[in-house]
Amino acid sequence: MSYNWIDADKFSFNSFLLMDRWIIRMICNEYAGWGDFCDNLGIALAYNPSVSWYFAHKSPESKPSLEQMIAAAPRNLAPHDVRMAEVFVIHAMETFVVYAYPEMMNQNCDYIYDWDNRLLLELADFTDKIVLDVGSGTGRLAFAAAEKAKRVYASEPTDMLREYMRDRIKRENIHNVVVVDGMIEQIPYEANTFDIVMSGHVVGDNYDLELAELSRVVKNGGYIIDCIGEDNRKRKPDDELIKRGFESFYHVSKSGGDIYRYRKQVRK
Known part of the structure; x- marks a missing residue:
């Protein structure tokens, strides 16, 4: 369910560098079964190595799932297609993204x-x-x-x-x-x-x-x-x-x- 608390187009995928271990674990394991979400998350992580590195080290139990999603991501995508995947993930995970911006929670939620x-x-x-x-x-x-x-x-x-x-x-x-x-x-x-x-x-x-x-x-x-x-x-x-x-x-x-x-x- 989307609550439209944020405009995903305005957020960097680097927002996920502010996530806690329990959130990363949920994103990579409990939500990975969502077909489109899994595909887009794999693309976003494959083209954002700093975020994928952070995920793997912050939540080592998620590493097998991470590696599988990244390996399945298509190579040589255009920047626009990568950004579309990032925005898809940001929008899908808006309830976690706002945790990184508490003032925005108070204003938008x-x-x-x-x-x-x-x-x-x-x-x-x-x-x-x-x-x-x-x-x-x-x-x-x-x-x-x-x-x-x-x-x-x-x-x-x-x-x-x-x-x-x-x-x-x-x-x-x-x-x-x-x-x-x-x-x-x-x-x-x-x-x-x-x-x-x-x-x-x-x-x-x-x-x-x-x-x-x-x-x-x-x-x-x-x-x-x-x-x-x-x-x-x-x-x-x-x-x-x-x-x-x-x-x-x-x-x-x-x-x-x-x-x-x-x-x-x-x-x-």
């Missing part, structure tokens, strides 16, 4: 710029709470919670986004937000650490594993919150979350999208 902090704060009492935000991105949820919480831990696996949040913390002299590296599948904290654990646009690839980890690190009586941002998408309630005991809160976004937020109090 509707789920961030059209969002109101109260949509999170009304879901629970954050006053003096210890909070974990999983997949924090540019800090949409983390900085909102920090208005009331005692401390917020912003867990984000993407280096450029972590550095963006740290720069904001320093620039705005924020004292109660801590930025850490971490994935939802393996949260780097002990069990029963947080009063509130929250995320947005993260849960859904593996409900059992993801919700087990969120439940593990939240205290007895604490809350798990899933709070997506605003967009214009038409969607239905998440039956998997409801089946697992989450309450849902529905509203229509400014742009006409169906927005569902979820909350569950955990009893152990």
Whole structure:
């Protein structure tokens, strides 16, 4: 799905030199089965040796897939054809490309710029709470919670986004937000650490594993919150979350999208 967050024609393929290992692994392995994408990625990498070198060294487990795609790429292509392949890949991977440009995320991604902090704060009492935000991105949820919480831990696996949040913390002299590296599948904290654990646009690839980890690190009586941002998408309630005991809160976004937020109090 394309969200049209960027104009792919305006981006250099060198943007992929800013990608993290987990992103490269997904691009080269999980998405390599897409026929046209695989063909275009092979061309783009074959004609951008610095990016292919970076991919192979940053994500060595992806090297066999890389070599296969590069070997299949046609030789002696005209620069225009190479650029077309680059743009195809950039457009297809726009949701990763914007991670390299956090300010652009805030400006172009509707789920961030059209969002109101109260949509999170009304879901629970954050006053003096210890909070974990999983997949924090540019800090949409983390900085909102920090208005009331005692401390917020912003867990984000993407280096450029972590550095963006740290720069904001320093620039705005924020004292109660801590930025850490971490994935939802393996949260780097002990069990029963947080009063509130929250995320947005993260849960859904593996409900059992993801919700087990969120439940593990939240205290007895604490809350798990899933709070997506605003967009214009038409969607239905998440039956998997409801089946697992989450309450849902529905509203229509400014742009006409169906927005569902979820909350569950955990009893152990």
